[in-house]
Amino acid sequence: MSRIAARFAQIRSEKRGALIPFLEAWDPDGATSMAILRGMPEAGADLIEIGCPFTDPMADGPTIQLAGRRALDAGASMAHTLAMVREFRREDDATPIILMGYLNPILAYGPPRFCTDAAAAGVDGLIIVDLPTEEADLIAADAARNQLDIIRLVAPTTDDARLPHVLAGSSGFVYYVSITGITGTRTASGDELARAIPRIRAVTDLPVAVGFGVRSPAQAALATRHADAAVVASALIDTLAASLDADRHATAGTVRAVLDQVRTLAAAVRGG
């Protein structure tokens, strides 16, 4: 069983929601983001999403755009991101790692070599924002050969007629983009989630994670009342950004500030 399937099976048996915190690789530098990654499982992360910096993140709001900029300025690269996962796996062989990013850096790396290296580093799944189902064959075979799940995105605009097409051959879990908009802007209401999640459940047995606009512990708890997991990204990066000094460098409090927030969010999805 894959790490993702095993982790969701465990969470279901515990009858609770899962927390998927996000960090941007190398934001604001390699060592700080490595320390955050390493501390996340203990702080309550059930799965972890690592953002791969890209110059043109067209689905992201200002918070993640700036995180990507800081990371690239610090020297981020796809190879560095994979090295982080490799290092993480020395201590943790259970927490699933999902890389989230845009297609071009993967194309530049070369999809076959990227999938081989990612799997070898200990990556479990990929979320490629600008790779819709229609274009997924570009990497699907390489991913499958390496047991990497391609996590499909479903949006409020994905209607019932399109849903089975989007979810055909999907694996891992389903990522529900809960708003029409970019990351870190609006938040879906409970009513919207109550309508949307059953639509997805009618088509797939895979776990469903809710992302985009989940910021507070209350919102994370709400998301996991309807879905299996909540993804929190921009709110954590806002915390990280607020902890930086005037030159946008990490301070002594940066890692702790982010991990404390992960703890609060984890308590919320556990009903605490």
Place this chain on the structure above:
Amino acid sequence: MIQSSPPAGANSLRNGPDGRGRFGEFGGRFVAETLMPLVLEVEKAYDAARADPAFQPELDAYLKNYIGRPSPLWFAERLTKALGGAKVYFKRDELNHTGAHKINSCMGQILLARRMGKTRIIAETGAGQHGVATATVCALFGLPCTVYMGATDVARQAPNVFRMKLLGAEVKPVTSGAGTLKDAMNEALRDWVANVSDTFYIIGTVAGPHPYPRMVRDFQSVIGDEAKAQMHEAEGRLPDIAVACIGGGSNAMGLFHPFLDDPSVRLIGVEAAGHGLDTRQHAASLLRGRPGVLHGNRTYLLQDEDGQIQEAHSISAGLDYPGIGPEHSWLHDIGRVEYVAATDDEALAAFQLCTRTEGIIPALEPAHAIAHVAKIAPALSPQTIILMNLCGRGDKDIFTVADALGVKL
């Protein structure tokens, strides 16, 4: 009356894109799932419009009576004499309403938006020509319009910013990245994803997710269709060479497409070499880039080893883009179109040459095409005919040119 081109046969180079929006391996629909249903909806609506016998006549009436088409074909006699070789003709698309070819496609797209019941229009712009053209058709049809423009471009194209505002558009400066066309397009896509129900995105060039590269090409092909008929009238034959400048590549695609199946016509696209192809400050995606995915399509891009997109540079804001339309990438790879480049300095010299010999102030974008014509024409025989697309007028550029020439206005 403009002759429309005959239908393409099985071996035609004019059959693209395929059902997945591909020209060879280029093009496609690389957008987030949130946008995917919209992109499919635009494709469906565009297919329906093309099948509707009422659509093209409606568009033709606006092209004729509002935009002023057909644009003339002009024998540039003094320029020809000055260069001392091939006979140079200009396709005068700078005489269109709003002063550039951009409005050809804006008109087609806004008619489509109206058919789709969309009530709000967004656009990106570099030099501001596409923004002005979009703001113009929005004023004409009474639709609210938001134009995203890089902050750097807002500063260097102030007259166009004011024009857009006069036309009732909201101009949103974009400060991410280098604040140029690429960043404006990112921001327009972000707006679209947040306003999916009521908004139509009028893309300015032959790029973006399918069906945009095809749709914009179709709307711009009026340039080549007209030029072909006009050249037949003027010279009784096809031109030997057709030349156009390339940023995203819409004016070039519009000129070239009707000639793709005429093998005797040499097609030349001129990229912006900025400070030089061997510097890092140029916008030559085909000559110095490699294939990748940006803004919804797979195409040649200026990018680093890690797939990060690099900033382009050109004295011309309209060519200042690190990508290019996917059909150009395909035409490059199969060798049907030759792609060359002209530097900022060469474009500036050509700008002045054209102004003084023809009394036409060209935009800095087509000044790149003129620069290439000036390079090749002297060595060609007087029987050789060059057709060049003069795709925009240069009023918007006089401040940039004055600055480059060290003149204080």
